[in-house]
Amino acid sequence: MMEAHPLYMNKGEKDAEFLRDWKESLLAEPYRSYLYSYPHKTAYGELGSGIELSKLWSAEPAETFFLYMHIPFCGARCGFCNLFTLPDKRHSVHEQYVNALERQARQWTPYVGHKAFARFAIGGGTPTLLEPALLERLFHIASGIMGLDSQKASISVEASPETVTEERLRILKAHHVDRVSMGIQSFVETEAAAIYRPQHPLEVERALELLKLQRFPILNLDLIYGLPGQTIESWMYSLGRALSYEPEEIFLYPLYTREHTIVKPKDIKESSETDNRMAHYIAAREELLSRGYTQYSMRRFAKADASSVKSLLPYGCQEEGMVGLGCGARSYTRSVHYASRYGVSRSATASIIADYVAAERYDTADYGIILSIPEQQRRFILKAILHREGLELAAYEERFGSRVLDDFPELLLLTETGLAELDAMLLRLTDEGIAYSDAIGDWFISPEVRKQMEGYVLA
Template identity: 70%
Template sequence: MSHVDSLRSWKDHLISEPYRSYLYSYPHKTAYRTLETKLPLAELWSRELADTFFLYMHIPFCGARCGFCNLFTLPDKRADVHAEYVDALARQAEQWAPFIQSKPIARFAIGGGTPTLLAPDQLDRLFHIAQHVIGMDPSQASISVETSPETVTPERLTILKSRQVDRVSMGIQSFVASEAEAIYRPQKPQEVERALELLKQRQFPILNLDLIYGLPGQTLQSWLYSLERALSYEPEEIFIYPLYTREHTIVKPEQIRKSGEDRRLEQYQAAREKLLAQGYTQYSMRRFAKAEAGSDKALLSYGCHDEGMIGLGCGARSYTNSVHYSSRYGVSRSATASIIADYVAATDYTCADYGIVLGKDDQRRRFILKSLLHTEGLALDSYAERFAAPALADYPELNLLLDTELAAIEGGALRLTPEGLMYSDAIGDWFISPEIRALMESCVVS
């Protein structure tokens, strides 16, 4: 076989399953295990090199589990359960504060689940914890909150405005009722439109909307209809996600096949073309944003591949330079409820006992993936400075991306081409280390 034929064969194999996994972090959470020895957080954070920190709070409650969701979340609307959980998060924050107050918070995000499912007083309390326990300064931190159409109310939006929230992100997925029903999402188009009207009235600096393509029964025409409805509200940011189906999701792969030909690549290309024509800039396979969008604050800097991520709440992950840790992971209702109950009952949150210790190889792979899968690409000088060796010498297999025109070197950075961006998920999956892949494949999730 000639060299050209070998490259073509490798590329064909790589892109044969473009949606095999969604690698939004590295290592993936299914690589985490019970640590051999509990690690005191005071020691972990005293060694952290990042100049600024990212504070994340996880609220693992939602109204219902959507058919595509395998996140750590529990359908539970009980106010007393929410209040007990926020009490636990406050205890955790108080215990962690001495370890993490040495450097300023550059970003603060509240996700889930659905944080705005909380009663207004509990929602407001999260900001109080961030500011008065952790020490986050809202005048210099980018603040983001996730919401859902049914939980958008004037009272909750008033809290977000008063707390200087810069970005509100709302998952819509589809404006077509039958498509929302196909993924077990309890929303009506009129509910979505009501929430969008309220959000636009409040004029948050960034409104982000999430949409999903490849839904059962979705056509190219209905997909573009949803995209056009979203664009009519002029959001500063749009994320488009292909539908992922996994072992623990309600929607299964065969439901996509039953609905006809898998059109996800075609739908992605059509959406990309429309968004670029509407003046959006592409920043990754999923993220499109208006280049001028952003806060008027004098924000502190934080790099996407930096460590120093502080995860408060059950299900949140924390990243230091060499250790990633969290609570245990589950998807089923019984497993998730049990893990949350243990978290709420705990009295000591000062050690990491579940996670992964990153060796040098996976630290380098993380740096590469967190850079390469975004349009700014992997800055080769930055890699060499950090790891004392050229990236292409450490990982000569990256040349395969160059030789197949899935990537190019421009301005000192290794960047995915438009075709490479389209296959970001396959490229991310390909670059997982054998050790991490073995952990992921042997993970038993309940």
């Protein structure tokens, strides 16, 4: 493991050799982990006797909040998935869960209802797995209990092809949803089968036709590259099929194999003599840029005019002030991140969900992580540099009262190896740096957080 604070003082040939070795070591494992938040959830632990939410949220400085609801149910668990979700289609189970979510919302409103929600997202799992009446209830909980103004908030909902129906889409439309995100992963049936995803291309096409008829302002489609048996030709075929529906956004994910996922690293190696994920990424990136898409991160590509039609309330890109309702949802204040316990196996997720449904009170944070100032600084940096916009040096100094390169001089390794660019105002990854975002994110994890992650036992 590379040191987070390498010491190299001599100039000239020795430095050049050090930088070359450092970069080669960093890029040797481009797909170490997907760090979509910091600190990672496996760094969470018991918060002593718990923190009262009234105290936690009264001091939160964010001007507006982000409301998130987690629906931890899917029709089936895909072979690559390590999210907090349970394959369960039973309406009675879903109804008990939504009842608990409403109970939690009523208890949390006094703590978080004093500021407007700029964004609202329903994720999972598969929220559209819920029967229409329960799906409708989620919006009533958000607006009727939490105080969401659906005319001013950006609203996003995740879906899967088999759950897309005219009735469900009418509900989303009626509640002013402006972004629908659907995971497709592949248009090739054998590739979907290789990741244990029960999906047929005709089902995907049917869902896409219905979505386009509703004319949501933003349609996002997710695809995965590096699937077992996937070739560059089949990958580009799937991308082409997705582009034929002219989505406003496309997210491209490399296949990851993790602890407790069904697909294992050997499944990728046995399907191909070499790992072609970077070649797949480069080919797709070139195609998307040629089609007029702008790249905003390693994963996100969007049309330049892909924005909500609403006059939105401002919300900081750092995702502080995130109010996470439901089992598996995470909540972020500036200094504390908290959630329910995390599991992937069926027995673990079922047990955690059962405890959540049976609970009467949800007014303390008892599992999560308290962020020191250095960890808040690392989060601020990562949330900025892993996106095309980059890190505004003045914003960091205004927030923390110090200069980022004084606090983290190792960031200069990125600029000295061509992975980032630095000027008087901005630190931003280059195209090469964006391509290796996952390696850079993993490298920047603090030794303290990494130790907690390594000590975590996943159930």
